[in-house]
Amino acid sequence: xxxxxxxxxxxxxxxxxxxxxxxxxxxxxxxxxxxxxxxxxxxxxxxxxxxxxxxxxxxxxxxxxxxxxxxxxxxxxxxxxxxxxxxxxxxxxxxxxxxxxxxxxxxxxxxxxxxxxxxxxxxxxxxx
Numbered sequence: 109x110x111x112x113x114x115x116x117x118x119x120x121x122x123x124x125x126x127x128x129x130x131x132x133x134x135x136x137x138x139x140x141x142x143x144x145x146x147x148x149x150x151x152x153x154x155x156x157x158x159x160x161x162x163x164x165x166x167x168x169x170x171x172x173x174x175x176x177x178x179x180x181x182x183x184x185x186x187x188x189x190x191x192x193x194x195x196x197x198x199x200x201x202x203x204x205x206x207x208x209x210x211x212x213x214x215x216x217x218x219x220x221x222x223x224x225x226x227x228x229x230x231x232x233x234x235x236x
Contacts, residue, residue, distance in 0.1 A: 117185055118158040118167045120177040121225040124148050127159050130223045134202055135187060155185065184220070184228035192217045192233035 121127040124146060131137040137150040137157060146164025150157040160168030162176045170176050189195045196210065196219060207220040207228065216234040223229065 113154045114156055115154060116156040116158060118160060119223070119225075119227045120162055120168060120179045121159050121223065121227065122161065122179060123224070124159050124161050126224045131157065131159075134199060134204060135229065152187070157185070179223075179225035179227050182228065184230050186218075186230040186232050188232050188234065190233065192219065192231055195231055 119127075124142070128139065128142070128148060128150075131150050132139060135152070137152045139148060140151050140156075141147075141149040144164070146161035146168060147166060148159045150159065158167060160166060160177070162168050162178060163170055168177055192210065196206070199221065200206075205222045207222050210217055210219045214235075216232055218230055218232045221229045221231055
């Protein structure tokens, strides 16, 4: 059982096996469990990320009104980085897809990275 500081987030993805390299190679998540093609559990620090393919049971199963979960939208996890511009360059060299350009805001810099299914990951560098 995780300690009380662990936060879990579930993303619906079109293909778990396609999503895994994005999260493990690009964002350095660790695979904790991948028991079936439609599900994987990853972790990074105290963040647990659950990946489900639609209509494969569990968190990806069709609900009572016949709605099938689907990926995408604007909800996202945020990963803080020390040097956002360097992280962007590295990820661009790995063919990462960004939804926007770097934004320099009041609290820091941010950019939105898309996983292979269109789910967002916000990369953030706090102002120092």
